[in-house]
Amino acid sequence: MTSDRPLLNVQNVSHYYGDRAGCLDVSVDLWPGEIIGIVGESGSGKTTLLNCLSARLQPTAGRIFYDQRHRGLVDLYALSEAERRFLIRTDWGMVHQNPRDGLRLGVTAGANIGERLMAVGERHYGQIRDKALDWLGRVEIDTARIDDLPQTFSGGMQQRLQIARNLVTGPRLVFMDEPTGGLDVSVQARLLDLLRGLVTRLHLSVVLVTHDLAVVRLLAHRLMVMQRGRVVESGLTDQVLDDPQHRYTQLLVSSVLQA
Amino acid sequence: MSEPSDTAGYNFAYLDEQTKRMIRRAILKAVAIPGYQVPFGGREMPMPHGWGTGGIQVTASIIGRDDTLKVIDQGADDTTNAVSIRSFFAKTTGVATTARTEEASVIQTRHRFPEKPLRADQILVFQVPIPEPLRWLEPRESETRKMHALGEYGIMHVRLYEDIALLGRIATAYDYPVRVNDRYIMRPSPIPKFDNPKLDNNPALLLFGAGREKRIYAVPPFTKVKSLDFDDHPFEVQTWDHACTLCGARDSFLDEIVTDDLGTRMYACSDTDYCADRREAAPQTVDASEAAE
Numbered sequence: 001m002t003s004d005r006p007l008l009n010v011q012n013v014s015h016y017y018g019d020r021a022g023c024l025d026v027s028v029d030l031w032p033g034e035i036i037g038i039v040g041e042s043g044s045g046k047t048t049l050l051n052c053l054s055a056r057l058q059p060t061a062g063r064i065f066y067d068q069r070h071r072g073l074v075d076l077y078a079l080s081e082a083e084r085r086f087l088i089r090t091d092w093g094m095v096h097q098n099p100r101d102g103l104r105l106g107v108t109a110g111a112n113i114g115e116r117l118m119a120v121g122e123r124h125y126g127q128i129r130d131k132a133l134d135w136l137g138r139v140e141i142d143t144a145r146i147d148d149l150p151q152t153f154s155g156g157m158q159q160r161l162q163i164a165r166n167l168v169t170g171p172r173l174v175f176m177d178e179p180t181g182g183l184d185v186s187v188q189a190r191l192l193d194l195l196r197g198l199v200t201r202l203h204l205s206v207v208l209v210t211h212d213l214a215v216v217r218l219l220a221h222r223l224m225v226m227q228r229g230r231v232v233e234s235g236l237t238d239q240v241l242d243d244p245q246h247r248y249t250q251l252l253v254s255s256v257l258q259a
Numbered sequence: 260m261s262e263p264s265d266t267a268g269y270n271f272a273y274l275d276e277q278t279k280r281m282i283r284r285a286i287l288k289a290v291a292i293p294g295y296q297v298p299f300g301g302r303e304m305p306m307p308h309g310w311g312t313g314g315i316q317v318t319a320s321i322i323g324r325d326d327t328l329k330v331i332d333q334g335a336d337d338t339t340n341a342v343s344i345r346s347f348f349a350k351t352t353g354v355a356t357t358a359r360t361e362e363a364s365v366i367q368t369r370h371r372f373p374e375k376p377l378r379a380d381q382i383l384v385f386q387v388p389i390p391e392p393l394r395w396l397e398p399r400e401s402e403t404r405k406m407h408a409l410g411e412y413g414i415m416h417v418r419l420y421e422d423i424a425l426l427g428r429i430a431t432a433y434d435y436p437v438r439v440n441d442r443y444i445m446r447p448s449p450i451p452k453f454d455n456p457k458l459d460n461n462p463a464l465l466l467f468g469a470g471r472e473k474r475i476y477a478v479p480p481f482t483k484v485k486s487l488d489f490d491d492h493p494f495e496v497q498t499w500d501h502a503c504t505l506c507g508a509r510d511s512f513l514d515e516i517v518t519d520d521l522g523t524r525m526y527a528c529s530d531t532d533y534c535a536d537r538r539e540a541a542p543q544t545v546d547a548s549e550a551a552e
Binding site: 005009081082085104107110111114115117118119120121123124125126128130146147 | 543
């Protein structure tokens, strides 16, 4: 894959809720195959920024460009709503913290995975079924459970199903909001392992929002630390975590409980 | 503007003239955009929602003094709902009523499409309980409208997928979703899917009225209507191993009727007019032995 230009180019993005800033003057480039972690405490603007980047919240100021297939750089918020929604459901993925937000709990696991395929025009039941089975295997869910409702799945399985549902159309960019939140540590470790494998194999770019520094250390290439809406420090993950420069980052790193 | 009433105290066809004009505007828009649900200011009718108030308002807005009205419920002219609506219009308009499909100019129907072919000078009015085909999968009205506007219909196939995955075939047997004029997805009201092929390229104007949800939509004459399906699970209609016990028809939609406590069954056309005509034309086509098979 050529990487002479970034996949996502973010220029001075700010978002205000009334006169209160959600995120302030954020600029960043995301390159193909790169994973960027965004960390910070609750209320620091991580999710606001994620929503702006994932075309779900129009920023008050600033511009975001995306390198669309066969089209080149496009201004996300200059696209028509139809184009934007098409982009979101084909070229992008979104993994929510709570699987309830990302899954259809009332329909079977197979239909959850197949939905995106049907949304882009797949009309052959057998092929949809085969792809769903293939993806259940790839995210380590027993294929015999293809016709079970996600409600009957454990938290970790729901999260893996959510990942399969997002990756089935072969997206290039995936947004993740606390993908391991609420899972116990052994399940977390398995999920992280799985994610790391998938991301490398599929050459995905990921924007990963979390407050868990262990997760970004494992997954992210680069790290942005946010406080009160601003990016206070950014750099290579290991560099930022091992040698934090900003006072807030130092506080954050030293606050992690050692097991 | 107001026409003289046939029964003291009522305007012609019950609704006032301004309401009828408003509904006619909605109907014109619905005809112009086949399959699109047009909101209208639904009125309270002298009967509860669920009794066909949407269809009645549409019929009241299009009916004229020269029309002949037929009303069917599940194909039959003599059920409570059909009799009540027919007598309602007989009382408030004084128009002629009939049970014969070919004599009617306006047919109001619940849950069936008449077996006899319709002509270009006829209008079929459907009573619709839930007009929104996406409702089962998306509860937000703001979102479903957006999905219609942008043509995002992949989700409709999720429902059919679920049928095949859990039951081995597309088990949706009535209110089977269709795509109208290659654009809007539409609920054809709870008609059996047996009737879906009749929607396609029909010479008659098909109007759909939903009273509780206050929506009107239409399929204009000679419009393409395609039932949704998968390439490897094509759309199919119901078939029966039996003929109608009364008239011997094998091409009509049959009701299964349990006739005693021992579970004895008979099959009869749900379209009573079609069945009666066949019996008149060729009495005793079926002997008792075949009927009891």
